[in-house]
Amino acid sequence: MTTEPTAAPGSEPRQKVTIQALRAMKGARRIAMVTAYDYPSAQLSDAAGIDIILVGDSLGMVVLGYDSTVPVTMEEMIHHGRAVARGVRAAHVVVDLPFMSYQVSDEQAVANAGRLLKETGCDAVKLEGGANMASRIAAIARAGIPAMGHIGLTPQTAGALGGLKVQGRDRATARALLAGAAAVEAAGAYSLVLEAIPQQLAALITARAAIPTIGIGAGPACDGQVLVNADMLGLYTRFSPKFTKRYADLGAQYRGALARYIEEVREGAFPGPEHAFNMKADLARELAEEAEGRTSNV
Numbered sequence: 001m002t003t004e005p006t007a008a009p010g011s012e013p014r015q016k017v018t019i020q021a022l023r024a025m026k027g028a029r030r031i032a033m034v035t036a037y038d039y040p041s042a043q044l045s046d047a048a049g050i051d052i053i054l055v056g057d058s059l060g061m062v063v064l065g066y067d068s069t070v071p072v073t074m075e076e077m078i079h080h081g082r083a084v085a086r087g088v089r090a091a092h093v094v095v096d097l098p099f100m101s102y103q104v105s106d107e108q109a110v111a112n113a114g115r116l117l118k119e120t121g122c123d124a125v126k127l128e129g130g131a132n133m134a135s136r137i138a139a140i141a142r143a144g145i146p147a148m149g150h151i152g153l154t155p156q157t158a159g160a161l162g163g164l165k166v167q168g169r170d171r172a173t174a175r176a177l178l179a180g181a182a183a184v185e186a187a188g189a190y191s192l193v194l195e196a197i198p199q200q201l202a203a204l205i206t207a208r209a210a211i212p213t214i215g216i217g218a219g220p221a222c223d224g225q226v227l228v229n230a231d232m233l234g235l236y237t238r239f240s241p242k243f244t245k246r247y248a249d250l251g252a253q254y255r256g257a258l259a260r261y262i263e264e265v266r267e268g269a270f271p272g273p274e275h276a277f278n279m280k281a282d283l284a285r286e287l288a289e290e291a292e293g294r295t296s297n298v
């Protein structure tokens, strides 16, 4: 079994997607980003040619079965971040700082951002928050750690926002988001996720920002788009946001394959001769005769 992510047959291996390459994509071509939480999904996404893989703390919900992203720990992010980094060759890999790993102080944010980068091998960290998190982003960036911002619907603090709701629909919150985007960029973020905000507001933020914006539920004007892999592939069915597009129903394929397997095991149709190993016929006969003699001597 190969441990190298494969390139499409006949194609050259892709170049590593750097922060400089992502900046150059702004205004030139749109950026495609998706979440991944383990080695196989990272390998498949990278081989498909994705620009950015996000080890999102959404893993708390779609992989670990929590009700929200709030309980996710540093250890869980490190465990999944390492698996993803092992599967990626070219894509830029971002890992989320989990809730309460950066909110306490700039020092805490730098220490945990550094730990995530060192222990996972990912390329950058992402943290949620606008102007209120500008000093954290500045401190992380000063330490030489690339930081991606995330404003709009910020799931870690969804409780304070009144739930998983669209943000920035009224004058005051729209202005706060415009100011937040500017503050995050000025603090040194190299890119910014815009989640669940009106498309007109996302277009304004994107036009004003020199850094690439990546939208999720923020309309088509963003410099890139991100989706949660489990949502787009039909693997998480507890909740499906309006902004998700389902590109496949792997959940149905999974259940169908398992149903056939269960049936074949119960019927004795699996394993077939092609799945079994053989030994030399004379040795098999000798062992069978020995076993039979032992039984008849008893």
Ligand code: KIV
Residues within 6 Å of the ligand: 035, 054, 055, 056, 057, 058, 059, 096, 150, 193, 195, 216, 226, 228
């Ligand atoms: O955790 C996550 O998957 C995210 C995306 C929704 C951007 O932050």
